[in-house]
Amino acid sequence: MAEPRRAGRTYAMFRLQAVRPSGTVLRVLVGPAWRAAPGMLAWAFAATTVAAVASATFPLGFHLMVDGALAHDRARVVAGVCLVAALFTVAWTLTTMSAARNSALTDRVSSYLMARISILVNAVPGVEHLERPDLLSEIDQLRDGRRTLAGAARQLLGGWQVVIRSAAIIVLLATVYPPVMVVPLVGLAPMLADRRASRVQQASGDALADDRRLADQLFALATTAGTAKELRTYGVTGSLAARHSAIAERVRAGSVRAALRAAAWEGLGWVCYAAGFVLVIIVLVLRAVHGHTSPGQVVMAVSLMRRAQAQVSSATDTAGSLASAVRTARRLLWLERYAATARSAADGAVPATLRTGIRLESVTFAYPGRDEPVLRDVDLTLPAGATVAVVGENGAGKTTLVKLLTRMYVPSEGRILVDGEDLAAMPADRWRERTTAVFQDFLRPSLTAREVVGAGDLPRAGDDAAVGTAVDRGGARRVVQRLPEGLATPLGRWFTGGHELSGGQWQRLALARGLMRPAPLLTVLDEPTASLDAVAEARLFARFAEVSRAGREAGGVTLLISHRFSTVRMADLIVVLDQGRVAEVGDHDALLRSGGTYAQLFTLQARAYLDPP
Ligand SMILES: Nc1ncnc2c1ncn2[C@@H]1O[C@H](COP(=O)(O)OP(=O)(O)OP(=O)(O)O)[C@@H](O)[C@H]1O
Numbered sequence: 204m205a206e207p208r209r210a211g212r213t214y215a216m217f218r219l220q221a222v223r224p225s226g227t228v229l230r231v232l233v234g235p236a237w238r239a240a241p242g243m244l245a246w247a248f249a250a251t252t253v254a255a256v257a258s259a260t261f262p263l264g265f266h267l268m269v270d271g272a273l274a275h276d277r278a279r280v281v282a283g284v285c286l287v288a289a290l291f292t293v294a295w296t297l298t299t300m301s302a303a304r305n306s307a308l309t310d311r312v313s314s315y316l317m318a319r320i321s322i323l324v325n326a327v328p329g330v331e332h333l334e335r336p337d338l339l340s341e342i343d344q345l346r347d348g349r350r351t352l353a354g355a356a357r358q359l360l361g362g363w364q365v366v367i368r369s370a371a372i373i374v375l376l377a378t379v380y381p382p383v384m385v386v387p388l389v390g391l392a393p394m395l396a397d398r399r400a401s402r403v404q405q406a407s408g409d410a411l412a413d414d415r416r417l418a419d420q421l422f423a424l425a426t427t428a429g430t431a432k433e434l435r436t437y438g439v440t441g442s443l444a445a446r447h448s449a450i451a452e453r454v455r456a457g458s459v460r461a462a463l464r465a466a467a468w469e470g471l472g473w474v475c476y477a478a479g480f481v482l483v484i485i486v487l488v489l490r491a492v493h494g495h496t497s498p499g500q501v502v503m504a505v506s507l508m509r510r511a512q513a514q515v516s517s518a519t520d521t522a523g524s525l526a527s528a529v530r531t532a533r534r535l536l537w538l539e540r541y542a543a544t545a546r547s548a549a550d551g552a553v554p555a556t557l558r559t560g561i562r563l564e565s566v567t568f569a570y571p572g573r574d575e576p577v578l579r580d581v582d583l584t585l586p587a588g589a590t591v592a593v594v595g596e597n598g599a600g601k602t603t604l605v606k607l608l609t610r611m612y613v614p615s616e617g618r619i620l621v622d623g624e625d626l627a628a629m630p631a632d633r634w635r636e637r638t639t640a641v642f643q644d645f646l647r648p649s650l651t652a653r654e655v656v657g658a659g660d661l662p663r664a665g666d667d668a669a670v671g672t673a674v675d676r677g678g679a680r681r682v683v684q685r686l687p688e689g690l691a692t693p694l695g696r697w698f699t700g701g702h703e704l705s706g707g708q709w710q711r712l713a714l715a716r717g718l719m720r721p722a723p724l725l726t727v728l729d730e731p732t733a734s735l736d737a738v739a740e741a742r743l744f745a746r747f748a749e750v751s752r753a754g755r756e757a758g759g760v761t762l763l764i765s766h767r768f769s770t771v772r773m774a775d776l777i778v779v780l781d782q783g784r785v786a787e788v789g790d791h792d793a794l795l796r797s798g799g800t801y802a803q804l805f806t807l808q809a810r811a812y813l814d815p816p
């Protein structure tokens with residue numbers, strides 16, 4: 204069995220900087236294309252090779268034509284013309300066909316990568332990578348760079364084409380005058396300069412990444428329906444736009460500065476290349492004047508050197524695109540390793556039923572990258588079959604407690620025991636199959652009402668009886684009855700024909716979704732009823748409690764987080780959290796008798812209801 208606590212810590216402490224993938228980068232560059240479309244990749248490789256040889260060697264025909272014409276040798280001229288025509292036709296046809304096929308190859312690989320990234324992001328049992336800004340930034344950049352990575356195989360083929368063409372050019376140049384073989388080497392100057400330029404651009408991109416994300420977020424905020432009402436009410440649209448403009452301007456200015464510096468490096472590289480090119484032409488013309496080289500060879504050499512220049516341009520473009528694909532490939536490798544580390548952490552069995560309950564032993568938790576613990580030394584027992592309410596001020600740590608119980612995070616110290624077995628030793632997905640939860644920020648997917656509810660237990664999502672029972676238990680029957688096509692009605696405003704619901708109606712469907720799973724070991728209700736009135740909330744909680752009591756043989760625990768004491772008082776056990784510590788535990792009557800924080804808060808709220816100000 205794995206060592207869950209150590210594995211859990213390794214997962215939490217996993218740092219991006221620690222990943223130094225090397226030779227495997229090549230696997231990530233070519234692997235997706237090979238897996239997504241092996242036939243297309245093989246075709247592209249063969250076509251590229253033949254086209255490269257054909258296009259690089261047709262200046263040989265010029266040599267035959269010019270020297271044949273000067274020597275009045277018709278056969279040589281005809282051979283030259285035929286050679287140029289044949290090689291040109293082969294090169295042109297294959298290059299044109301490859302362009303279309305390669306673009307289809309990139310599309311296929313891009314779809315493959317989208318699916319792969321999505322699988323990897325969701326293969327991580329916790330949510331640290333989606334909540335920690337530095338990891339989130341890596342995932343954002345991976346998502347944005349997937350098209351570049353998808354084009355990597357194409358870029359590598361481009362590189363392969365440059366290698367073949369350059370080799371052919373060097374061989375043909377050697378037949379004219381061996382020293383001019385060095386011409387393609389002068390091409391190293393623009394390539395090195397281009398590498399430097401791309402580093403300048405990359406450094407600027409990294410430095411501006413946070414600002415870019417902030418600008419995108421502000422833009423999304425200013426143009427999204429969900430935020431429109433609040434922004435207008437507070438009259439902050441103007442200042443939001445001004446803030447967005449200021450940040451976008453900072454990003455633009457930084458990008459322009461980097462682009463200018465990069466262009467200066469690129470210009471310097473090409474000046475070096477042009478100097479070498481001119482020098483070689485002078486040498487060849489002088490040799491022709493002295494009769495050491497034929498005019499046909501000079502024409503061929505100049506044509507080859509023009510081609511060499513094109514190869515240098517291609518090579519620098521390819522190197523630039525590949526460099527950016529390599530950066531994305533490293534991010535993909537990091538995510539693969541991150542997901543694998545997180546996945547391999549646990550293999551313990553999840554109990555079929557709870558006999559004793561869930562126990563937190565000296566649990567302390569600090570969010571990764573934060574020193575200050577959010578929960579400290581929490582010792583708590585959630586008895587099997589009990590309904591437990593957690594109350595506390597905003598920021599007391601209630602949702603964090605839920606994140607630990609649903610295994611989104613593992614405790615920094617201490618343990619959570621499920622019937623005596625460490626929760627960290629159980630695979631997160633297996634544990635979650637036996638839990639259900641309704642959160643305050645619940646999902647509002649644009650699906651049919653049946654799917655919206657059925658998503659709570661995918662294997663039974665198509666079972667109308669199961670969905671119907673969940674709808675009744677969640678108090679959503681009236682909502683469904685009012686829908687034009689009942690459970691088959693598409694919901695949400697994203698698609699034409701979608702039926703938009705009110706906040707409270709969405710909430711009832713979310714509650715129904717939370718009641719889909721049969722006999723869960725843990726049911727979490729994290730302030731899911733904010734859009735319902737106090738009476739409706741109390742009724743709903745009573746229904747959840749009733750459902751969990753009906754399945755008492757499974758011993759499931761129902762955990763409610765609410766600020767409404769009229770609901771909280773119904774719980775078998777009430778836990779008061781204060782700044783991450785358990786301040787009080789007991790049932791309603793016991794806590795009232797003890798006259799502590801709970802009693803004060805309850806009395807205050809009850810008085811507010813009885814004597815409104
Ligand atoms: N992803 C996170 N990264 C870092 N800190 C966080 C994160 N989520 C919450 N916190 C911090 O943890 C503390 C507890 O937050 P938590 O959401 O658990 O409180 P809560 O009791 O549920 O509050 P509320 O009643 O307002 O929902 C807060 O100080 C919050 O700033």
